[in-house]
Amino acid sequence: MQKQLHSIRFIEEKCIGCIRGLRACPTKAIRVVNGKARMLEDRCIDCGECFRVCRHEAITSATTSHSDLDHFECKIALPSPTLYSQFGLDVMPNQILLALKKIGFDYVFDEAWDCELTTGALQEYLDHAKPPFPKISITCPVVVRLIASQYPSLIENLIPTQIPRESAAKKFREKASKSRNISPEKIGVIHITPCPAKMVSINSPLGQEKSHLDGAIAISDIYGPLQAALKDIEEDDVLQLSSGVGIGWSISGGEIMSLWQENCLAVSGVQDVMQVLNDVESGQLKDILFLECLTCPDGCIGGSLTVQNRHVAKRRVQTLIKMFGEKSRVSKEMMSRLYNEGYFDLVKDIKPAPRKTLDPDRKQAILKLKEIDELVKRLSGKNCSVCGAPDCKTFAEDVVLGMLNIESCIFLAKQE
Structure with missing residues (x-):
């Protein structure tokens, strides 16, 4: 696994x-030292x-800015289907795509269509899937990193199918290069992202040597310019190719919406995801085909x-699904041809993340493990985090590893 270049900044x-x-961190990657938050990278x-x-705006996300694109001769926008959910019911996806073009992108492509294409590939893969089950989607980069670091035994459950934003970026870079007659390196392919994890998946991709994307602009950063551009959009071009199938990928359950198998499960929220992964690891969900x-x-x-x-965005997506239908606009023949050509294949195996041992x-x-157990018995178990660790057990580990001083626990200090 490559060295991670994190998108989160303190x-x-x-x-x-x-x-x-x-307290919010699910992997216990934050400590408070001398009154300031620190990341365990x-x-x-x-x-x-x-x-x-x-x-307090003390934590930010290091995504791409519009000015970072100036050195590219040609700029391509690949918006997450989530972008369509951020505006009112009177704003259609095609208008949003045209607005992206208006604010400076040379080409704008409907990533939701590639989500539909990938839905077909998932169906093809699941039709012939072999144990272990359930198979797990790799669409969310956080889930992939969570499994690589906390649940390495589940790596073989991950579906080795290219994610839509990466396959789309590769395809449209090649198209633009031929159309403009310029080298691919002069083309910037940018994802319009709803979360910071997409940026780290570009800087440090799993399952491939190098990302086909050059950056990711936050929806929150581009929202204002888009609103201004939407005021006088003329719909001369049709850029939206997707149906409700691709648009639905922006909500939990959207990925499984068009799969014919019933034994599929969708889960969202990091704590719920971890609970389900715990269940998978303990063998409780073997009857589920796809997760x-x-x-x-x-x-x-x-x-x-x-x-x-x-909640408003979810309702908006549901409305768009009804409006554009639940029948994919991708032909099965084209999908099957691309699938057999290896279009969706990952080029590298996903490996477990290096894990620090006690020694x-x-x-x-x-x-050291015995020392940790003995120290935990002495602690209050209140998990107050005053010491700067998320809980008492983690504090004990940090003390034994020399990361924190035992005096940091106010309850031990009172006892002594």
């Missing part, structure tokens, strides 16, 4: 050490939960870089 001067982010999966709960996991609540519409209330020496590791 701004020290704004941090008040309130521990909200520390080897544990962070860029889920954005800390970003979501921070009230769609999205760590943002209600799916990508709940991403931390969106602007619309996720490289097995005997020392056992001694």
